[in-house]
């Protein structure tokens with residue numbers, strides 16, 4: 093069976109508020125599309141896996157972020173090369189911030205990022221917490237839950253992932269949520285993001301499949317395990333989530 | 339640290355508070371927050387002055403999971419030793435709730451007839467409380483992802499527990515197995531520190547949030563301090579505890595009324611605190627008796643009989659609690675329902691459902707999924723390959739259907755806090771409901 097290699101960055105330190113759900117959704121949907129998912133992980137000091145087809149990463153406590161930062165700078169060049177090769181990636185919250193140029197703390201200390209995304213982040217003493225609904229031309233309505241005190245601003249080379257209609261997203265000033273550059277997506281949305289936004293999951297999968305095998309995604313064959321098929325369940329979950337208070 | 343000077347409360351504030359409490363009761367209210375608010379406004383030093391009269395002072399229990407049941411066990415263990423114990427039994431774990439409880443039991447002259455107060459405090463409110471009333475002892479259970487959408491970060495919650503410990507005057511009991519709680523010891527100087535803990539072979543039954551995807555927060559076994567009370571074996575409604583350290587340690591095995599691994603570990607916590615509070619003067623027989631009889635607190639999960647067949651309600655409010663609920667009770671031969679709400683008291687963030695593995699339910703399947711976030715839950719189960727037989731967001735409709743489809747099998751409902759309240763209320767309309775324990 094055709095293999096797709098999914099690499100999760102720093103699952104030990106950067107994996108919070110259900111970010112694991114993103115990994116699970118990629119694994120299952122790859123199976124349901126008829127591919128064999130090979131699930132890989134990379135933690136500080138380990139050997140970096142060869143030829144990943146999709147990269148994902150999550151958020152963490154401040155302490156987790158401190159633990160991985162130096163290591164991330166060490167593999168920065170490799171990640172840049174993968175991004176240039178158009179490898180699809182999804183980075184949530186903490187790793188989204190560190191995929192940008194820097195995170196400047198409240199005290200003015202700059203934590204260097206790897207600059208794959210043209211964004212910069214500033215620590216604040218206000219935590220942005222709650223349900224988020226945002227609109228994207230490419231992915232439709234994007235739904236999730238944000239929980240961050242760093243506020244992120246996009247430079248000229250990064251496009252916003254979506255425009256916020258409920259919640260704050262990147263920051264309190266503009267309506268942007270997340271960022272996109274090459275096939276690298278950054279977002280503040282936990283929830284998990286991918287279960288309720290299969291359009292984004294399928295973007296990552298179809299891009300990887302296209303690049304590796306030069307083929308289009310076929311039909312999704314998800315086993316029937318409840319009175320409603322997967323698509324209907326997802327749609328109802330999305331409707332509920334977008335109607336809930338912040 | 340501020341020194342709290344004993345001072346008798348102004349009689350007027352007591353009378354006004356009592357009146358407010360009576361009025362609230364008449365209007366059918368719970369009699370908790372409103373009178374407390376009135377007295378707090380009138381007399382901000384009220385609590386400090388009443389509680390500081392108690393000969394054995396104030397003991398505080400805090401942490402994310404299990405504080406209601408643990409508080410109740412501490413109270414019963416101390417009562418078993420003949421102490422008169424005041425506690426905030428209304429379940430309203432806020433300063434105002436404590437004020438309201440005090441008002442219910444105080445004499446018109448402002449005296450509280452008790453030897454000691456044992457109070458359950460919510461992390462966030464405990465910080466305000468301990469600044470007004472310094473506890474003599476505190477017991478800190480755990481920090482788990484729960485109300486993170488309110489407090490922000492798990493490390494912030496740990497900081498709240500640290501504040502409680504720093505304001506404690508005599509002794510602090512810490513959970514050795516929770517690295518964030520155990521580390522609080524580093525910032526304490528004057529307090530006597532004791533630990534409760536688990537024997538190494540039991541640790542796998544108590545996964546922490548950090549253990550989910552390989553651990554980073556647990557200390558290496560060699561670095562662990564000795565525990566005053568260690569849970570060494572776990573059976574069905576049975577536990578073995580090692581009391582004391584080194585040569586003086588002794589092991590006791592006892593049946594328990596509480597069930598589940600989690601509550602048994604809470605019993606170890608309660609024992610450690612009671613041993614510290616009482617020092618050497620313990621009636622051992624009485625302690626064992628109270629331990630055996632202590633029941634879980636109301637509302638934290640309970641066993642009912644509905645229509646002649648058992649129905650268990652299991653409260654789940656965070657990933658660690660849900661994982662424990664799933665691993666403590668076998669799914670075999672049981673009809674399972676899951677009810678997930680996302681109201682303020684439950685926490686709005688549904689992310690945590692993705693940090694629980696539901697694969698243990700795959701063989702039996704789930705008969706009914708309900709609550710505001712029923713479809714989120716059903717979606718979660720779908721990705722874990724768990725068959726779901728019904729999805730109905732309306733709790734009342736779902737419960738009726740679930741019970742009528744499974745009239746004779748044992749049934750178990752995993753539910754969030756507000757879902758549990760709604761289900762309990764509706765269960766009241768069934769004639770043959772019997773609660774035990």
Ligand SMILES: [Zn+2]
Nearest residue numbers: 151185239240
């Ligand atoms: Zn986050």
